[in-house]
Structure formats: C-alpha cells, structure tokens
Amino acid sequence: MSALTLASAPEDATALEAAEAHHARLAGELAGRVALLLTATGRDHVAAERLHAGLVAFCDRELLPHTAAKEAVLYPVARRLPDTRLLIEGLVGEDRCLAALVEALRDSGDLALAAAEARALQVLFEEHLAKENGLVLPLLAAAPDVPLPALLADVQERTAPSGAPTVAAPRTKAEDMTDDPTNQDGCGGCGCGARETGDPELDVRTVPHAVRHATVFRTLDTLPVDAALVLVASHDPLPLLAQLEERRPGVFATEYLERGPESWRLRFTHRAALGVVEVTS
Incomplete structure (x- = not known):
C-alpha cells in the first residue's frame, strides 16, 4: 500500500515518504558500520577499536537523539489514536532496549562482545523502524486532525545540533578522518598507500x-x-553502480x-577531484 493511499492529504504523504527515507538512511549507516566492525573484529584490533568508537559516536550523535525525539513528539500523539496504546508502549520499551544496547556497546572492553552487541542493536533498530514505518507513521498520516509534517519537522529540529541548520553541512576531510568507519590505517587515508x-x-x-543500497551509500x-x-x-551490483553515479557523479573510481560466480568484490576509491567514473576489470 502506497503512502498516497494511506495519507489524508498530499503533504502528509510527502512527509511520510521523507520520514521513511530518513529511517532508511539511519538504518543503512548503522548496518554499514556494524558490518565493518564485524569484518575487522578478530582480524585487525586497531581497526576494530576505531570502528567501535565510530559506531558509539554515531549512536550518540544520531540514533539516540532520533529515538528520543520521536518518543517526545510522535508517540504521545499516536497514543491518543484508537487501539494504539499497546503498540506505543511496546515501542517505548524497545527504545529502552536500544539505549541499553548502546550503553553496553560503549562500556564493552571485549571487541568480540562489542561486535555481538552491535549486531543485536542493528537487528532491534531495523525491527523498530519497520513498526514505525508500517504502523505508526501510516496511522498518523491517515488521521485528518494530526499535523504530520509539523510533527516530523519538530522531530528533525530536536535532532539537529544546537544552532545548526536542519540540513547538515558537508563534512571536512579532518572530520571524516576523526569519525570514519573506514579509517583503519595510521596515515588516516592520506593517500600515501601505507595501509x-x-x-x-x-x-x-x-x-x-531493504536497506542494502542505503548502507553502501x-x-x-x-x-x-x-x-x-x-x-x-552476491551478484554484479550494476543497479547500485548506476544509482551511485547518479547520486555522486564522478566521485568514486570502481x-x-x-567477478563471481560465488561473490563479486569491487574496490571503491574516493577521488580527490570529480572526473569520469572508471570501472576496470
């Protein structure tokens, strides 16, 4: 069922779709960070420690503020709708579990245990978002007396850094090196080849x-x-390559x-300057 079918007004449909896209972005980044941590654990202790720290920083910066804002803004309104009390109480309970998993991840001194906790956090967060996308947001969008765009704007404002615009400014290279899940070598991705x-x-x-392409992006x-x-x-990701070129033209060399048959492995290199994308064998 489409958002237009569920929403009581076109602006509600637009807001619902934007919220789902934002959820996909959050879930995608979390899945990507967890996947890299799982890959590094047991193989590269230094890289795993950096990935662990970056994951905790992401949770503090985006995941936890987002869940807190929705609990403060959306849940009280949704709770007043017919037959939603148990659903919202369940989601509040999941918010507490998410916060507890982040704290366990933060305090874990064992990287193998941290990787397991990170994977549990990812699974619960994806299930949590599925309930919000499939139940809470459509119910709010369908209610004619609920100003969903205003509510979601409030959520966004609460999650934006203090004094910052709601659309994040581009990160500098120095910021990327500080909190970058791929920064595994001592040179900080400087291009010297010392990986x-x-x-x-x-x-x-x-x-x-559902979040695979968002994870990669x-x-x-x-x-x-x-x-x-x-x-x-598991296959040649040609559709993903086309979407990446449309989204970030010329930025990555591939x-x-x-090339199969069991798996496809591609190296993406972030170019120093825009140019024509190269895909080599």
Whole structure:
C-alpha cells in the first residue's frame, strides 16, 4: 500500500515518504558500520577499536537523539489514536532496549562482545523502524486532525545540533578522518598507500535487502578522499553502480577485484577531484 493511499492529504504523504527515507538512511549507516566492525573484529584490533568508537559516536550523535525525539513528539500523539496504546508502549520499551544496547556497546572492553552487541542493536533498530514505518507513521498520516509534517519537522529540529541548520553541512576531510568507519590505517587515508592491513570490506550479503543500497551509500559518504572500500556482493551490483553515479557523479573510481560466480568484490576509491567514473576489470 502506497503512502498516497494511506495519507489524508498530499503533504502528509510527502512527509511520510521523507520520514521513511530518513529511517532508511539511519538504518543503512548503522548496518554499514556494524558490518565493518564485524569484518575487522578478530582480524585487525586497531581497526576494530576505531570502528567501535565510530559506531558509539554515531549512536550518540544520531540514533539516540532520533529515538528520543520521536518518543517526545510522535508517540504521545499516536497514543491518543484508537487501539494504539499497546503498540506505543511496546515501542517505548524497545527504545529502552536500544539505549541499553548502546550503553553496553560503549562500556564493552571485549571487541568480540562489542561486535555481538552491535549486531543485536542493528537487528532491534531495523525491527523498530519497520513498526514505525508500517504502523505508526501510516496511522498518523491517515488521521485528518494530526499535523504530520509539523510533527516530523519538530522531530528533525530536536535532532539537529544546537544552532545548526536542519540540513547538515558537508563534512571536512579532518572530520571524516576523526569519525570514519573506514579509517583503519595510521596515515588516516592520506593517500600515501601505507595501509598495512588492506582496504576495509563491506559484505552486503549480510545486510537486509531493504536497506542494502542505503548502507553502501552512507558508508561511502564517510569515506575520506583517496581512501578505498571493498564491497562484497552476491551478484554484479550494476543497479547500485548506476544509482551511485547518479547520486555522486564522478566521485568514486570502481575496480572489479572478483567477478563471481560465488561473490563479486569491487574496490571503491574516493577521488580527490570529480572526473569520469572508471570501472576496470
């Protein structure tokens, strides 16, 4: 069922679709960070520690403020709708579980345990968003007396950094190096070629299909200039490559490292300057 079918007004449909897109972005970045942490754990202790710290920072910066804002703004309104009390109480309980998982992740001194907690956080967060996308948001959009665009604007304002615009400014290279899930070497992705452990890998075969492309895009968005990421997929990701070129034209050079039949491996390198995308064998 489409958002237009569910919404009571066109502006509600637009707001609902924007909220779902934002949820996909959050879930995609979380899935990408967790996948990289799982890959690094047991293989590169230094890289895993950086990925662990970056994941906690992402949760503090985006995931937890987002859940808190929705609990403060959306849930009280949704609770007043018919037959929603138990649903909202369940979601509030899940918010508490998400916060507890982030705290456990923050305090974990064992990287293997941290990876397990990160995976549990990802699974619960995706299930949580599925309930909001499939139940809470459509109910709010269908209610004629609920100003859904205004409510979602309030959520966005509450989650934006104090004094900052609601649309985030582009991150600098220095900021990327500080909180970058792919920054695994001591050179900080400077392009000197001194990667002792090789490029990080993102295996999207373990990422739910609904957020797979969002996961790749959000992970590539954090990649510093001259750094590289290896993508592992179960098929040739031609549609993803086309979407990436449409979204970020000329930004990434792409090289095939393996072409099936069991898996496809591609290296994405963030170019220093825009140019024509190259896809090499």
